[in-house]
Amino acid sequence: MALITNSTSNLGGDQSWLASAHAIWNGRSVTVDLSKFTKETHYPQGFIPQGFPVTIGEDGLAVPYDGTNLAGHLLNDYPVDAVNATGKIEAAALLDHGRVVASKVPFQGFKAPATQANTTINYL
Template sequence: MPRLKNETFGGGDQSWLGSTHGIANARTEVLDISTFTAGTHYPNGYIPSGTPVAKVGGVLVPYDGTEATVTGAGILAGFVLTDQPVVGTADFAVPVLDHGRVRASKVPGTFTAPAAAAKRAATTFVFV
């Protein structure tokens, strides 16, 4: 008998999207789940839609919004487009929005739109 699992989840709260521009062109990237903390980044068992991420060493890690951090995790790579369930400890692929309009006030957590050009050099976002 195969191991069957029944799951129900949706696209998540996408109120952080400022428009539909870019969602059809989200790219697939690998998320390094070991760099995310269960109680902080996915307390409900999933990485929420709109989570800001940076790309370090070829994988996605939590974005460091500290304005003085303009290397590594301090460079915004984009936002996780849809809720992503976390199962186990293996890294997994996620859709990442890297251009479009974003409502900064609706991004999960305590996100502030980056002011330094170096922090947003890898993306093209209009923050509304």
């Protein structure tokens, strides 16, 4: 799956993926493993966009969603450059409950999961 590039998106953030404000103040903290993301696929504009779906890997770190075990969606844009591309983002905010517009999630081919063992997100 590839990122849907949005030429109007910037570090101010494109919140069109959110279907309501519910839960945005209650995001849980996760550590994002940037070594699992690739520039061409996940952050061609220099940042991982808010709304990006992630999974929690066996090591407890957030990695790109692979179609199984959705953990939620990142609540902020996270800049990535050559310096930190193989590091980690500590205390990234994750939406794991609330309402999301599936067609606006910034990940090409994203479909609302049929089952969600780790979230209580309602997809519209």
